[in-house]
Amino acid sequence: VRLGPDGTSLIILDQTALPDRVEERTLTTVEEIEEAIRSLRVRGAPLIGIAAALGVAAITRRAAAATEDASLPLAERVTDWCRRLSGARPTGANLAWAMARLERAVREREAAPPGELAELVAAEARAIHEEDRAMCRRIGEYALELLPDARPFEILTHCNAGALATGGIGTALAPVYLAHEAGRAVHVFADETRPLLQGSRLTAWELRRSGVEVTVLTDGMAGALMASSRVPDAVLVGADRIAANGDVANKVGTYGLAVLAAHHGVPFYVLAPSTTVDLDTPRGEDIPIELRDPSEVTEGFGRTTAPRDVDVWSPAFDVTPAALVGAIVTERGIHRPPYGDTLREAMLGAGGTTGVTTGEPRGRDP
Numbered sequence: 518v519r520l521g522p523d524g525t526s527l528i529i530l531d532q533t534a535l536p537d538r539v540e541e542r543t544l545t546t547v548e549e550i551e552e553a554i555r556s557l558r559v560r561g562a563p564l565i566g567i568a569a570a571l572g573v574a575a576i577t578r579r580a581a582a583a584t585e586d587a588s589l590p591l592a593e594r595v596t597d598w599c600r601r602l603s604g605a606r607p608t609g610a611n612l613a614w615a616m617a618r619l620e621r622a623v624r625e626r627e628a629a630p631p632g633e634l635a636e637l638v639a640a641e642a643r644a645i646h647e648e649d650r651a652m653c654r655r656i657g658e659y660a661l662e663l664l665p666d667a668r669p670f671e672i673l674t675h676c677n678a679g680a681l682a683t684g685g686i687g688t689a690l691a692p693v694y695l696a697h698e699a700g701r702a703v704h705v706f707a708d709e710t711r712p713l714l715q716g717s718r719l720t721a722w723e724l725r726r727s728g729v730e731v732t733v734l735t736d737g738m739a740g741a742l743m744a745s746s747r748v749p750d751a752v753l754v755g756a757d758r759i760a761a762n763g764d765v766a767n768k769v770g771t772y773g774l775a776v777l778a779a780h781h782g783v784p785f786y787v788l789a790p791s792t793t794v795d796l797d798t799p800r801g802e803d804i805p806i807e808l809r810d811p812s813e814v815t816e817g818f819g820r821t822t823a824p825r826d827v828d829v830w831s832p833a834f835d836v837t838p839a840a841l842v843g844a845i846v847t848e849r850g851i852h853r854p855p856y857g858d859t860l861r862e863a864m865l866g867a868g869g870t871t872g873v874t875t876g877e878p879r880g881r882d883p
């Protein structure tokens with residue numbers, strides 16, 4: 518995602534068109550931005566926050582340059598846009614976090630002239646983008662400490678927690694890209710990820726584009742893979758929201774993978790920026806889970822895939838209990854259970870500059 522040439526539009530890569538077509542869209546209104554988020558044209562918890570922030574920056578500039586008299590002061594309109602976009606997807610923490618950050622920035626300077634206010638919003642949005650880019654790399658560096666370093670490694674991932682979902686090289690895929698960059702052999706098993714196929718459409722697309730070896734399997738095949746001789750070295754997933762106790766909401770299907778990984782003794786790690794950690798949400802059961810339209814299940818492949826009018830239950834995310842999560846990796850370090858203590862300390866501690874926020878000594882898993 519990026520701002521258009523004069524900073525008054527938001528340009529997105531329309532992820533619903535991938536992998537067939539690489540199509541960009543230019544968005545200039547809050548309605549268009551909201552639609553793009555709801556329909557998953559832009560998706561992935563960190564990217565949704567970034568896109569919404571840049572989007573608000575674009576429409577604020579547009580409004581500041583408009584000659585007609587608006588009935589509301591610009592600062593109030595920015596607040597309205599932020600609140601509206603904040604609710605576009607309820608599960609991910611990053612969207613609400615980014616919108617609250619813009620709102621705060623504007624509130625502190627609400628009397629500033631429109632042009633100045635617009636520049637302030639744009640600077641804040643750019644900072645959100647840049648910070649996410651940097652966090653991705655740090656997450657990748659920490660996560661590499663958990664993976665074999667003397668031989669090629671294979672990981673299994675779910676959904677898309679790569680470059681397409683963030684402002685940088687991704688979260689779950691960050692160690693993969695760093696290893697690949699360093700010339701190491703690395704291989705990714707990508708779950709297809711029903712019903713919207715973020716794994717096969719997006720993860721496979723971006724990894725192949727970068728020259729990383731990838732194998733796609735449908736979601737139901739993960740158990741067979743773990744029971745086979747090609748058991749992955751680790752399961753690496755991203756997160757949409759991490760509760761204060763370490764429960765993790767991520768794309769539906771993640772919980773099942775965590776159970777499988779525990780059964781087969783495969784390390785299960787969650788990689789996410791600190792902006793995904795929500796200390797105000799005590800437990801997983803407090804995380805609002807978005808329900809998707811039944812048609813995504815019944816007409817998923819451009820044809821009818823279930824009897825007409827059949828009852829469908831389609832949560833977009835599930836919650837993996839903290840007990841199944843071997844480590845949570847953020848840009849602040851590798852956090853180990855008990856997460857209630859280690860996450861709080863890492864998030865509220867001295868800025869996390871040391872990166873050591875674990876409940877036990879850091880080190881490589883056996």
Ligand code: MRU
Binds near residue numbers: 562563675
């Ligand atoms: O519905 P989506 O495609 O937005 O869901 C995305 C996920 O569940 C990702 O795993 C998560 O946002 C982490 S992305 C770094």
